Amino acid sequence: MNGPLDGILVVSLEQAVAAPYLSSRLADAGARVIKIERPEGDFARRYDNVVNGESAYFVWLNRGKESIQLDIKNEADLALLKRMIVKADVFIQNLAPGVVNRFGLNSEALRSSNKRLITVDISGYGDEGPFADMKAYDMLVQSETGLAEVTGSPQEPGRVGVSVCDIAAGMHGLVGVLQALYERTITGEGKSIKSTLFAGMADWMTVPLLHQEYGKKAPGRGGLSHPSIAPYEAFETGDGGKVVISIQNQTEWHNLCEKVLRNPELADDPRFHNNIERVANRKPLHAEIHAIFQTMDRPEAVKRLKEARIAFGSLNTVADLSTHPQLERTTVQSPSGPVNLVSSPVKFAGETDQFSEIPALGQHNDTLRNEFADK
Template sequence: MKLEDLRVVDLSVFLPGPYLTMTLADHGARVLKIEPPGGDPGREIGPRVDGETVFFRNTNRGKESLVIDLKDPVGRERLLKLCDEADVVVETFRPGVVRRLGVDYETVSARNPGIVYCSISAFGQDGPYRDRPAHDLAVEALGGAISINEGQDGTPAIPGIPAADMLSSLQALSGVLMALLRRERTGRGDYLDMSMHDAVLAAYPNVVGPVFAHGRDPVPKHERSMGGSAFYRIYATADGRHIVLGGQEAKFVRNLLSALERPDLAVLCEAGPGPHQAPAITFLSETFVRRSQAEWVEWFAGRDICFAPVKRISEAFDDPHAQHRGMVLGGGATRQIGPAIKFRHEPARPRLSVPRLAAEAAEGNEVGA
């Protein structure tokens, strides 16, 4: 496999770091998960099946576990020896902690100049917020994401996806792979300072227009991709469920409004987002609420319109398309989320085993063995 010779020392906990290193493991890397006495907190978060939480299983499959107390000099030296033979180190401590523990990039790279060392933190290794404690929600709030995640009543809500966690994890994955490519050419590793806050701000290409162009904040209910367009919006159906229209191109607008015998409303929708689209929004709201979600799914079938039913998560994973794409691994209560990176010639081969806490470091279990 692509990464079968890659050796990774994983010092991370919770979500961003473990998801990154699990992705590497899915594609062949050998990942040694270094856990503190007591283990990764993810082992205790959420529902548990067969002794492991679903959360931990879906962020740590295919790894090997080793408990090391980094506050103990013997443990610290043991970790440094592992890093001597490793290609990648990933850590998610608060800034300054790895330096105090004596396992920071400077120490590791002095012994192993080829190491790619990735630190993921809430706000990065420098700046005014460097030492501020935060998880996903607080980072999204400070990054502005919560302010635009609001309903038509103008009240912000907690996003259903941990955007700061996942965006920073995927950005860090990209950075690690770029650094490894550079190392192939130069022989030198590198240090990645990945900030969850940076990752949120970097995710605004289609949102920041009003801010940069006009010096004003987006008004979600009037903006193109947040509900200010009749054709980019959530609508209720007769059975208390919902559907969405998710494409504002003229052809989609005219296809739907013509089918509903209101082509006169197309001109409003083609004039850009904003309050002037209210008549179209009202018409579509009154139309969609007359039938059930299932009836609208049937009605839209075969029509060239960006439409989708709002599915529950259980429905999304049971969907035939998700099954076909391999996004569900295993069966029953121990199912896992499949890898999203799809290679044609050398696809991922995720190992569904989950590392036991305090697994004995038997001879040959070290990363460099």
């Protein structure tokens, strides 16, 4: 597939989510991505079989790649992999801690023979520190970084419903690769990039952390209530409908009170006259607003919110997302037939998404072995 990264060769010794996320986005941008799979395949291929027999995670994260099965414990296969890396622009790996060092696939060894090579090591906690040797999976890192403690209901912590730690590590790795590719045009040399699940999520946890360190109290778990902005939560209308509203400033607060709730006196109530007071008095605030929403059906509430230009959304299910009028789709071919994926969130004016096929396990074994044979 043509794109801004056309001509860039990526070799990715990958599994699961974080590294495949990174390499799939490089493939979307036109890079040639060779996915190195263990003989039994990336274990994400077997997470489930809901997509016509294919795994949902796998079809999402492996479009546009070539698949070759290699056993790096086999001397000939390891030599083949190293010949690929010599010709590569980018090498990505997210194996268990310490594995790459045993096989001479660490960044220092690889870049000593290919100065233009950009290497990306994705791990749970990085190469140094007391956690360096620990395995790390998404929910473990959600727990370790405190994310689970600011997520969920007041009664108990919860897991964010998608693999945010893996995705964050992949996204940060992607940013690093793009920066390194640009810098290489100036210096002629590649770089070594480290991206970890822990560091990626710790960055996303900065606001709760600052509240803890400077305010002496981390935000509590509030379900659908924002911890530091109010009202920013869900309300139920008289017909059982639900709307989620967000008030970001004083102008919006006054508009909500005057044009939606039709209770202008509420805006200057000493308990609610600014955001700090509204957060401190969240329960009586919610009760006041809820009582007024109960006098409306959902269509009336939506009408008033639109007229007042108050930001709001629906409390949708995943089934609602499937038919959402704003959702864009792109069809990609898989070994089990076409798959209707969400289109890329990155849009370029005048261009249309094109995803290349999702490979079967070892689909490119023969062609790649011939291409990178020891000649």
